[in-house]
Amino acid sequence: MNDWAKLKDILKEESTLLSRKEKIYFVILVGCFVFLFLLFFQPFGVNNYNSKETITLEFLLAMLLMWMVVSLLLAFNEFLIFPMVVKQPTRGKMLSWIIWSMLWLGSGVFLFYNYLGAWHDFRLSSYFEFLANIGALSLFPLGGLFLYLKIRELRKALELDHPYTYRAGEDEFLLVFTAENQKDHFTLPLKLLLFIESDDNYVSIHHLQDARVTKTLFRKSLKSIQEEALHPALLRCHRSYLINLTHLQQIHGNRNKLKVFLNHVKDPIPVSRQYMDSLFALVSQSSQIG
Template sequence: METRFNNIPAYIYTRDNIIRLILLTAAFALVFINLYKPFSSESWYKVSEFKFFLSSSLIILTGVLVVVISRIIMYYYGKKRSISYSAYAVWILLEIFFMALFYTIYTILLNPKREYSAAFKESVINTSLVLLLPYAALHLYFSYREKERQLRSWVENHAETTAQQNAYSFYDEKNELRLSVKRENLLYIESADNYVLIWYLNKGIVTKFMLRNSLKTIEESLTDTNVQRCHRSYMVNFDQVKVIQRRKDGIYMELGVDKVPDIPISKTYSKKVIQYFIDSSC
């Protein structure tokens, strides 16, 4: 699809950026007309330097109302519809036209001898410079700020994702985060009525954390991880499992960590657990 049919970035017509655009455009117009006096603008009004400054400042700031009204309309229009590049270009051309028309009327009122077409042409040239130069600079600045924001957001999201990948997070029944454990430190999870006990290593010491939630909910949150259900009352981190052993009273997993009991495997989960252990050990 051609560029002119693409939509302009939404950051162009956010409230903060519209305010920045209006303020910088007004400031630039004041400096441009009063300091550089393009196209002999001091000859428009036969007055002293100070009076020229006051009158031109008033005229310029009044003319900037065209931009204010235009951008307010754009702000509310942009909330409902997208704005294409071609539509935005036309929008700016209309701003130039109406502001030039505004300045032309001022010029004719203050100097009736001036030819309307010549005054309008000169106003279009000046207005184009007054608007397009700050617009170009601001759009580059807005684009830079947006790229910076996107990069910062990506870094933050990447860091958060990396942290999530390196740790298991546990939430209570109100979906509030209560505990995060590094993957290599999690041992097993045990059901205890309306709670679960999360067993993990903290500075090499076996530690437990009681969390109000169900084992089933925890199981669902740990789908596609190495923490697997092996019993109606247990889930185990298979990164910690060293041995699976069949005994007279059933099948058990040994985690190889002091003071950690062997975890039973129920018949319901035995086939799945043993196969998972074999596959993960390959």
């Protein structure tokens, strides 16, 4: 039951969409893929089961027409039908849209194929076979599309600015650091803290003072500060660093070498592999931090 509830929540999540320019590229690339795949591999008996699989002028022209039909069907589907049907895209709606697109494309290709062949294969059994073949063929462009969206999402996470969204009164939130001896204290507004750096048995608290960056040495371990969870915007990103997301300016690099840039801080701060997922998760939900 819990798994079903989780699945429903996933399907309700907002889905990533292609821009108009990306859709044009997608339509062109899918048309090219179908044309080249059918021309050189000749599956599903498209060449009338020619044992020699020779590419005649007639067959080439037929495949060019098929390319045009597939491209037109996809373009009509994406640019005319999609905006009318899908108003608020979610993962569930996009899954339904993919299924519909396969039905739409399969039906169109089936009718066009029979039109070229004088309706010689216009049977219900052949129609379902066409749908199965189109579904199998669609796995290749769909796989490429999902991979592209994943790479685009990762690039966006790695290259774009990530401003923190403040909540009411958060500017004046006070961080209270207590030393290991439980006697010494250091109090600092959240908005003034930049990052904390490990320094043997001490930490260097880098913060703003009179609009200038300064650091205060404090006897406490970085691990203990992390465990105290003084505020969700404080994130451990490296064994030697804990950063304040409210000053996060940019994330740059890849999983082999990731760095973050903070406001008022000249040098980038490294991010360890073990903290990358936590960083991306918090950044993507920055509007909910508080």
